[in-house]
Structures are given as structure tokens and as C-alpha cells.
Amino acid sequence: MQKYLVILLISISTLTGCGVPEKERRTDQSNSDNNTPLTIVASFYPLAYFTQEIGGSFVEVTTITPAGAEPHDYEPSPKEIAMISDSDLFIYHGSGFEPWAEDIAQNIGETNVPGLEISSAFQLMPIPAEEHDEDELLAFDPHIWLDPVLAQEEVGLLRDQLEKLDPEHGKDYQERAEDLLFRLQQLDEEFQQGLKTCLLNESIVSHNAFSYLGRRYGVTFTGISGISPEAEPSAMHLAKLTDLVREKGITVIFFESLVSPKLSETLALETGITTLVLNPLEGLTAEEQKNGTDYFSVMRDNLDHLKIALQCQ
Numbered sequence: 001m002q003k004y005l006v007i008l009l010i011s012i013s014t015l016t017g018c019g020v021p022e023k024e025r026r027t028d029q030s031n032s033d034n035n036t037p038l039t040i041v042a043s044f045y046p047l048a049y050f051t052q053e054i055g056g057s058f059v060e061v062t063t064i065t066p067a068g069a070e071p072h073d074y075e076p077s078p079k080e081i082a083m084i085s086d087s088d089l090f091i092y093h094g095s096g097f098e099p100w101a102e103d104i105a106q107n108i109g110e111t112n113v114p115g116l117e118i119s120s121a122f123q124l125m126p127i128p129a130e131e132h133d134e135d136e137l138l139a140f141d142p143h144i145w146l147d148p149v150l151a152q153e154e155v156g157l158l159r160d161q162l163e164k165l166d167p168e169h170g171k172d173y174q175e176r177a178e179d180l181l182f183r184l185q186q187l188d189e190e191f192q193q194g195l196k197t198c199l200l201n202e203s204i205v206s207h208n209a210f211s212y213l214g215r216r217y218g219v220t221f222t223g224i225s226g227i228s229p230e231a232e233p234s235a236m237h238l239a240k241l242t243d244l245v246r247e248k249g250i251t252v253i254f255f256e257s258l259v260s261p262k263l264s265e266t267l268a269l270e271t272g273i274t275t276l277v278l279n280p281l282e283g284l285t286a287e288e289q290k291n292g293t294d295y296f297s298v299m300r301d302n303l304d305h306l307k308i309a310l311q312c313q
């Protein structure tokens, strides 16, 4: 009786593949060759940047939201949708940030392209009810990549996913991710130091993208627009902002490179103060891409500008 059981167990283990060489078991044809990089599509810049940094030459990352465009309300072309369904992995934020990406992820679910919804691993901050537009799908603040500590968690998720898809290069992904995590830790320390001793702890920004950054380093950011960059502020809201500028002695209002600076400039003119860029890193402009600008250089520029605005030592 026992003998039969042993034979049965051996045949089961053979059937489930334990004895089959790793290479022959691979079902993913596109990456069966060691030298073919994984083709990965990301919905917008920070996710694409982190993935490329972790993957190095083993991945080829394409960003859907083009240079100079906002991911919140981008509409991908049929060609871009086809590119996603031909890829090895589609990475997006989710939770209403880029609704088009969630639609695509749902539809490609049937074609075996894995979709990685980054936001599902995070406890996101709810958006206050007064900031919801009528057609606003967003209930939770998406801008986690602007907090260098939460960005480290994103990197961990991306590393794990690459390892899972391509275990042969797992060690490379781990090492490259280690390096990226170290650079993010350094960035966090620079923010901690830079924003430690400041005269102000309040600031006005173009749209409400900096809540996670503010929570991390003790700064309250008020948006001229709400969570969506294009939302028009009411006259009442603008009057409130003017009061805030005068009450707190704010001397700088921030604007961003992907959104028209008109509102920030109008408000600055009205209150007689200056404007500076605070970049929410939802994408780079074509010029920024050409200059070799990346996540880290933008974050350091942001820190420099914050130190001016908040009058830090």
C-alpha cells in the first residue's frame, strides 16, 4: 500500500512540473530569450521612471501620458491601447487618477497582460467633499510619489513585480532597487533637514498635489484648484486665498509647468507677491526630458523653492 503511495506522489510531482527544467516551463514566449527585455507600459512619468531605474537593460519602459500632458484626463490613442495589450506588464496608479488606465486594465485582463494597480497597496488620503467636482471620479488623493518615503514603498512593489515576471534577473532587480531606495532615503533626509527650521508652514499651490509631501514634512498646502489641475476655483475660494496670503505673510505662490500659470499669476499680482514652480511630477515637458531632468532633480528643485517660499534657514 505504502509503495503505491510513493509512486503516486512521484508521478504527481512530475505532472506538476517540479522535475521539468525552468526554461521549458516558461509560458511567457516574449521573454523566453535571456536578451529580450520585458516590454512594460506605464501610465505616467514617476511609475515609468522608477520601473526603468529598477529594470535597467532588462526592461523597456514606455510612458503613455506624453511629454507636456497631464495624466488626470489624458485619452490614449488606439495605437497606445494596442501597445499596452502587447506588453508584458501594464503599470498604473488607479483609484480614479487616470480612469482611462483602469478601463484598459479591465479590458486587457482577458489577454493575460498583467496589470499592476499601484494605489491598491496604499492607504490613500480621502479628498474633502468640497473639493469634488460634479464629474469628479477621484475620492482619494493620488499624489503619493511626491512623498519620498511613500515613493520607497512604490519602488518595493515594482521590484517585486519585476522579480515575479522575470525571476532569472531577480538579483539584478534587487540590487538596482536597493540603490534607488538608498537615493530616496537621501532625498527624504534632505527634505527633513531643509524644511526643519522655517518661518512659515503654509503655502499656496496651483492644484492640490502636495498633501502627502506636506504631511511628511509639516507643511499645509492650499490649492488654487482642487485635486484636478483644470478645475476652476470660485470667486469665494480666491478671496479666501487672498486673505490667507495677507494673514500668514506668504510671499510666494507656486505654479506648475504642465498647467497654465494664469491663476497663480493673477493671484500673485493681486496680492503683490511672486511666483515660483513647484512641480507635482505628473509628467515632464519635452524640454525637461531633453535637459536630462528626472524625478530627483525635480524634487531637489522643489525643495529649493520650498525653502525660499517658507523662509527656511
Ligand SMILES: [Zn+2]
Residues within 6 Å of the ligand: 072, 143, 207, 208, 209, 227, 228, 229, 280, 282
Ligand atoms: Zn495631480
